[in-house]
Amino acid sequence: MGKEKGPEWTEVTIFQxxxxxxxxxxxxxxxxxxxxxxxATRIRGHFLGQVACGVKKCTKCPQALKxxxxxxxQAKREQETQKRKxxxxxxxxxALPQGPTKKQSTLKAAFGKKK
Ligand SMILES: [Zn+2]
Numbered sequence: 001m002g003k004e005k006g007p008e009w010t011e012v013t014i015f016q017x018x019x020x021x022x023x024x025x026x027x028x029x030x031x032x033x034x035x036x037x038x039x040a041t042r043i044r045g046h047f048l049g050q051v052a053c054g055v056k057k058c059t060k061c062p063q064a065l066k067x068x069x070x071x072x073x074q075a076k077r078e079q080e081t082q083k084r085k086x087x088x089x090x091x092x093x094x095a096l097p098q099g100p101t102k103k104q105s106t107l108k109a110a111f112g113k114k115k
Contacts, residue, residue, distance in 0.1 A: 008043040008069055031060040044069045 015028040015035050025038040029046060036042060036055045045053025047061045047069050 006040055006072060008040055008047070008072070011047065011065060012038075012043055029058055031062070031065075032058050034058070044073050048073060 011031065012027040012029055014025050016026040018024055026035055027038045027043070028035045034046065034056055036046065042053045042055050044050070046055040047058045047066055049057035049061075051057075
């Protein structure tokens with residue numbers, strides 16, 4: 001229950017409780033009365049008209065709300081991109097050859113062979 005819900009949740013009302021514990025709620029949009037499956041991304045997608053979220057676009061979304069959710073959506077995306085960048089960096093570092101110690105020992109081994 002500790003998970004905080006964003007402002008998008010105040011724009012919908014619970015339409016139907018889940019049939020099983022842990023299942024998904026169905027929510028109803030306060031503005032256009034469309035009923036769809038819950039999810040912060042889906043709710044934002046509904047108001048912002050993002051086809052990828054699988055929910056039909058809100059026909060009565062107020063401009064102010066749209067702007068607010070757009071900002072949240074943008075921030076989430078940037079967070080994701082940032083996370084991905086750090087992951088890429090980690091992978092790049094892991095793929096690098098080992099430090100100078102290994103190279104030195106390889107050189108020594110090469111010299112050793114020549115003698
Ligand atoms: Zn709506």
